[in-house]
Amino acid sequence: MLKALKKMFGKSEAEPLAPDSSAPVSITGSRNDGEQPDRTAPVAQPKVTPPEQAKPVEAAPAPVAPKPRRERAPKPVVIPWKLEDFAVEPQEGKTRFHDFKLAPELMHAIQDLGFPYCTPIQAQVLGFTLAGKDAIGRAQTGTGKTAAFLISIITQLLQTPPPKERYMGEPRALIIAPTRELVVQIAKDAADLTKYTGLNVMTFVGGMDFDKQLKHLEARHCDILVATPGRLLDFNQRGDVHLDMVEVMVLDEADRMLDMGFIPQVRQIIRQTPPKDERQTLLFSATFTEDVMNLAKQWTTDPSIVEIEALNVASENVEQHIYAVAGADKYKLLYNLINDNGWERVMVFANRKDEVRRIEERLVRDGVNAAQLSGDVPQHKRIKTLEGFREGKIRVLVATDVAGRGIHIDGISHVINFTLPEVPDDYVHRIGRTGRAGAAGVSISFAGEDDSYQLPSIETLLGRKISCETPPTHLLRPVERKRPQAETQ
Structure with missing residues (x-):
């Protein structure tokens, strides 16, 4: 009977059944002719339509494709390192x-x-x-x-x-x-x-x-x-x-x-x-x-x-200025210095947390992208603020001495002492935020009627006198009110 069926369909015993035109294409884009079956795709059976007088032949059940193997991710290539790779000439x-x-x-x-x-x-x-x-x-x-x-x-x-x-x-x-x-x-x-x-x-x-x-x-x-x-x-x-x-x-x-x-x-x-x-x-x-x-x-x-010695920190890389200015004019001077010069990464120091908050609020109100750093700011926000300042998303960071300690951010172009510190050492810490890694930096201190008495002790610590300057008139002009920009942090 089997020979009769094969003869009926024109196939010899030695010749394998040709694949049907509807057979699936392998993942490589070619049919599985004469190759091992693709284990990732179901195996299709050839369609056979027997004549009416022939006894139906029951098709064999399709084999179940095995689950594909889960391949392990290749291990990263570790480049061997030797001390000789770190060559430093004696100086x-x-x-x-x-x-x-x-x-x-x-x-x-x-x-x-x-x-x-x-x-x-x-x-x-x-x-x-x-x-x-x-x-x-x-x-x-x-x-x-x-x-x-x-x-x-x-x-x-x-x-x-x-x-x-x-x-x-x-x-x-x-x-x-x-x-x-x-x-x-x-x-x-x-x-x-x-x-x-x-x-x-x-x-x-x-x-x-x-x-x-x-x-x-x-x-x-x-x-x-x-x-x-x-x-x-x-x-x-x-x-x-x-x-x-x-x-x-x-x-x-x-x-x-x-x-x-x-x-x-x-x-x-x-x-x-x-x-x-x-x-x-x-x-x-x-x-x-x-x-x-x-x-x-x-x-x-x-x-x-x-x-x-502290003099190594108050380095010659930091250009120091002191402006003699009335307390009522300090904010105008701060805003105009930042705005007129287009400074992009500035730290402003004040002695008290309430001063820091007011300065930051006024800058934001006047369209300057600023943020504050003090003991009143929650820790998660302080970290986010520091990252924003480090990445250049925040233009001005206003801080107290406690919050300012330990900030190591390269690229701070200017440090402004809105109020002179009560402890001379803090002055050195403040201006040390700029002029880092050999770069040039500028510090500007506002000496008003309430804090100018701190100058002599600062100069004693530095071992030199810093001459006071009168700020140019155009830097004391009133601030034009602007709509605050959205603060980006």
Whole structure:
């Protein structure tokens, strides 16, 4: 019967059935003639219409196509890196990072950041801290002190393996800083330097989601913890963070912590860490007051002292001006300076939070894209504001000294002191926001009847006199009222 059917359709036993014209085309665009069937498409059966007198032949069930294999994503190609790839020629009077015994993973990150030579404080501090000694450093922001203590911490953690038994909430290194902005900046620098090491960096700051920070802590081991004193105590007193395994502790801006009243909280924190002869302690301050040195004696063991003069921060890259102006004319002068010159990235400092708020509101009302940074602004908005300013979406950032500490943003062309600071050191911190990374910058201070008495102490700190100027008449003209632009953040 089978032979009869084949003869009826004109096919020989040796000849396979030709595919039907309606057979599916494979994914390559050709039919599956004489090839293995496409396993990703159903196999079609040839259509056969038997004559009426023939006995119907039951078609075989179509085979079920197997599920396609789930292919794994290819692993990223890791380009091997060698220390020889980071070639830095020795230069007289400069210290290279190659001159210290640093791990290749750390050197790779330093190369990515573009830092071939150490700053003065890095060269001096690392000479002591890499040998395991405690250190006290006097340096302003912008001198590279953050990288100095981070490189020391990372080297310590890489050289010493972590304990076998360890809770998630037991950091090996602790960095305490007075402001949220400074904590975020330190953590960012730490992440950049640890990206090839496998070390974990975490931050605890007030004003941010407590539960979110707790989830991060519970998800992985914490190697380097950067925190403000208050939020760290919250976690510590709840039993979520244990400080008994801290190998290295850093207190940054100790003078500011004194001014802000954080020392009682810091004392509570330090009591939870190992004794001072069982941990390495690094303390940094912009000034070496008697109070700061007393704290250093209590918390360090035979520390090495490194001092970098403030004059290095108030560099010649910053052109300084002081305008003698009545308090009632300060806002007009500010607006006209920014508007007439078309400045795009300006920081304005004032002494009080209410002053900051009023200046920012008036600028926005008059069509200038401005934002404020003070202790009254919620933390999530402060971070968003800083990112907007860094990306150039915000033209003018108005801030208090506390909020301004730790801001490291390149490209700030001008710093304006709407009111002169009450503490001379703050003047140096303020103008240090411009003229960074070797670029030129300009600072302009408004000296009015209420704050001009601060000038002599500022000049004493700088070691030179700054002559007062009378602003040009056209910069004191009334501000034309405009409809405010939508604030972009």
